Amino acid sequence: MPQTLRARALLLDMDGTLVDSTAVVEKLWLRWAEPHALEPQRVLDVVHGRQGHQSMAILLPARDHEINLRENREMLAAESADVDGVVEIPGADRFLAALQNAPHAVVTSADIALMTARMGAAGLRVPDLAITAESVSASKPDPEGFLLAAERLGVAPADCIVFEDSAAGIAAARAAGMRVIGVGAAAAAHSPDATVPDLTAVQVTVDADTGTVTLALN
Structure with a gap:
């Protein structure tokens, strides 16, 4: 049965969530x-x-x-x-396109050069706000990156939903006080709030007046 979640901002990991590297x-x-x-x-x-x-x-x-x-x-x-074999996680391009008018950011442990290389190899748009290794003093599972993204978007942590695949990333989102959707079969082992096999299972609706994002998970 489909699950529906709402948020004011989405924070997206890169490796394993948007790109398969x-x-x-x-x-x-x-x-x-x-x-x-x-x-x-x-x-x-x-x-x-x-x-x-x-x-x-x-x-x-x-x-x-x-x-x-x-x-x-x-x-x-x-x-x-070396970006040989780096491709988008199924549904990532459509997912990012649906978020064009919603507050969102990529929050990755990669530096700017690596993020740019992998997103480019996968043919994906880099969000306007990117929190990379250069942006923080501590790596996931520390919540610094997610909290910084929420601050820059002007959204309370509790109003953010994170998309993550790894144990470290899910732990970081939880430490930030955010809900987490696990992407991929392995994510379920780390107790996210919900899981999807890939981003084709996520339908996005953005309220044009409020910017609120509604996610239908299939």
Whole structure:
């Protein structure tokens, strides 16, 4: 049975929510992990949704964080240069088009260059407001990025709905006091308020007078 939710603003993760970049993310991170003899599944469990330097700090807790920051810059550059296989999550283009007249933002752990590269590879419009790695001092699961987006949109956190796929992202949205719609089969394990298999399952209506967004989830 369809579920209906209403909000004054939508905040959208990028990787796994708007674009499918799984193949390149996992390829580059497993390549990074190999010389450290890290267990591959452990790496994949950690890296999704977080900024790279935080993932490195979790995986190599004894290492000097300056090394993590340097290698994170190298990883971001490599990811920006490799968009082979990056495509839109089904329904993302239509979904973003429906939000043209509604308050919304992308909130991503990517930096500006990587966000631009992946959204471009997927053929997607970048929202006017983009909260990227450069915008914040703390990575998801810290709520800073979502709270900053709500502040810039002039909308209370409780009036925002977040679309996310990862454990770190869903935790960040919850910590911000926002409702969360999980995108993709794996998101359900992290207890979002609702789940959809992809964005084709979301119908968007925007009230022209108030800007209120009504979401019908199929």
